[in-house]
Amino acid sequence: KQWYQRRVAITAGIEVVLDELLSVRSQLNSEGTGKFKLSVTDFLIKASSKALLDVPAANSQWADTCIRQFHNTDISVAVATDSGLITPIVFTANNKGLRQINSDMNELKNKAVEGKLQPNEFQGGTFTISNLGMMGIQHFTAVINPPQSCILAVGAPQKKMVPADNEKGFVVQTVMNVSLSCDHRVVDGAVGAQWLDSFKAYLEKPLNLLL
Secondary structure (H helix, E strand, O other): OHHHHOOOEEEEEEEEEOHHHHHHHHHHHHHOOOOOOOOHHHHHHHHHHHHHHHOHHHOEEEOOOOEEEOOOOOEEEOEEEOOEEEOOEEOOHHHOOHHHHHHHHHHHHHHHHHOOOOHHHOOOOOEEEEEOHHHOOOOOOOOOOOOEOEEEEEOOOEEEEEEOOOOOOEEEEEEEEEEEEEEOOOOOHHHHHHHHHHHHHHHHOHHHHHO
């Protein structure tokens, strides 16, 4: 019983092809005519939310005598500040489109950097994303943000040559490595793998995020 009460983390990783996402992002931003500028993180938040709805067991927390599963997806996003990392929350991301997520994140990041976040804006959440890609980190493992059960570590996009049946014999793809760390008491390896498969599918076919 004492062993089971301790959190044991397991981690699984997957490679995601980003070319279609980057194309859709560019098109949406162009059509926005300066009213908004979607980031890759906005797509990560929405894809995480959709994958949590597909695999609800991943949207759960250990609660001593039971496992608590959530209906809404409240996505915490790690933001670096002068005083350290803080994880503001995009609440009910499952009910928001990319543009609203983008607006929420811009406001939360500004508040975080200025030290103006209220406790209710960073305490809680059902899932966390930590993106070190902008710092050039290609692959890393993130530490679970208790009492949550899962955290997604996102690396930097990079170019990769892939064999192809064309004149050159290859194509160049933009790929990104992500790893999911899970509290094994709540989310085992099979559930984590299902979540990663769903997440990857949304990012590689990003128009499905708009449905």
